[in-house]
Structure formats: structure tokens, C-alpha cells
Amino acid sequence: MNFLRKISNWKTLGILFVIYVLFAVFVMSGMMGSGDIKITPLDLLFSYSPERAYALLSSYGELREHYAFMSLTADTAYPIIYTVLFMVLLMVLAKSLWPDRPNRHRLALVPLFAFVFDLIENHNIRTLLHGYPEKLDGVVKTASTFTSLKWISVGTTFALIILLVLLLLVKRFKK
Numbered sequence: 123m124n125f126l127r128k129i130s131n132w133k134t135l136g137i138l139f140v141i142y143v144l145f146a147v148f149v150m151s152g153m154m155g156s157g158d159i160k161i162t163p164l165d166l167l168f169s170y171s172p173e174r175a176y177a178l179l180s181s182y183g184e185l186r187e188h189y190a191f192m193s194l195t196a197d198t199a200y201p202i203i204y205t206v207l208f209m210v211l212l213m214v215l216a217k218s219l220w221p222d223r224p225n226r227h228r229l230a231l232v233p234l235f236a237f238v239f240d241l242i243e244n245h246n247i248r249t250l251l252h253g254y255p256e257k258l259d260g261v262v263k264t265a266s267t268f269t270s271l272k273w274i275s276v277g278t279t280f281a282l283i284i285l286l287v288l289l290l291l292v293k294r295f296k297k
Contacts, residue, residue, distance in 0.1 A: 126230060130213035138207040145203055149196045161185050164247050165197065165240075169270045172262040179254045190251040193244050201240040208233035208279050215286035219293060232282055236275035243268035 161182050164170060170178070182189055213230035220226045246265035250258055 130210045169266045172259045175262045205233045205237040239268050239272040
């Protein structure tokens with residue numbers, strides 16, 4: 123926590139934001155396929171049934187191996203990047219709001235939930251991709267559960283960021 127507190131400043135946040143945008147635009151967009159062939163990754167859905175998952179897996183065709191590779195590489199790095207970005211942003215906001223209340227700085231740890239859920243989701247999706255065409259309904263349900271938990275955690279993180287920004291604006295206008 124002390125390390126996070128130490129590195130959390132506007133400069134670090136700016137650098138992380140640039141890395142995040144570059145990674146999202148140039149690397150993660152590659153998960154959707156290339157050229158005219160595009161896929162709908164399971165990770166981008168909120169939830170899915172086994173039927174929906176198998177229909178999507180079937181539609182991937184030749185891109186299934188590409189998606190599995192991207193899931194193992196880029197989609198492992200991506201959660202690290204967005205988690206660190208959100209943790210630094212929350213820490214910067216918390217330090218600005220409560221410089222003398224380090225217990226409240228723990229709010230910066232909230233993005234770790236999305237990180238853990240995302241990694242578990244990715245593991246299950248890779249299992250599905252490598253096991254296809256075998257029907258692994260339990261794995262689909264587990265993957266879908268962790269996909270939903272990831273998106274709920276991401277939504278919670280965004281809600282917390284918005285709340286802290288609003289509190290910071292109120293604090294600044296009161297001065």
C-alpha cells in the first residue's frame with residue numbers, strides 16, 4: 123500500500139493512461155480478428171449461456187486459435203494495465219480528498235476484484251477454446267459467472283471514481 127501511495131501522482135496517472143489507450147487501440151482490438159473477419163469475444167459480454175458460448179466458439183472458425191493466443195498473452199497483460207491505472211487514479215483521488223486519512227486510501231484496492239475475476243474468466247475461456255468442440259457446460263457457467271463478476275467490479279470501480287471526483291469537486295468549490 124505504501125508503494126502504491128508513493129507512485130500515485132498525476133504524472134504516473136498520465137503515463138498509465140497513455141499506455142492503456144495505446145494497448146487498447148493497437149493490441150486489444152486485435153482480439154476481435156483482422157481484416158473483414160471479426161469475432162465477438164466472450165469477455166465482452168455481460169453473461170452467456172452454454173448455447174450462446176458454443177455458437178460463438180463455432181463462429182470463430184480459424185480465428186479460434188488466434189483468440190486463444192490473444193487470451194493467453196494480451197488479455198493477461200490488459201487486466202494488469204487497467205488495474206494499475208484504476209488503482210493509481212483512485213489513490214490520487216483518495217490522497218487529494220483525505221491526505222491525513224490513510225485508511226480511506228484503501229479504496230484504491232477495489233480494482234483488484236476486477237483483476238482477479240478477469241484472470242479467472244480468461245483461464246476458463248482458454249479452457250473452452252482449447253477444449254472445443256467438446257461441450258464443457260460447467261466451464262461455460264464458471265466463465266460466465268466470472269465475466270459477470272468482472273463487469274460488476276469494473277462498474278463498481280467506475281462508480282467509485284465518479285463519486286470521488288464529485289467529492290473532490292465539492293471540496294474544491296467549498297474553498
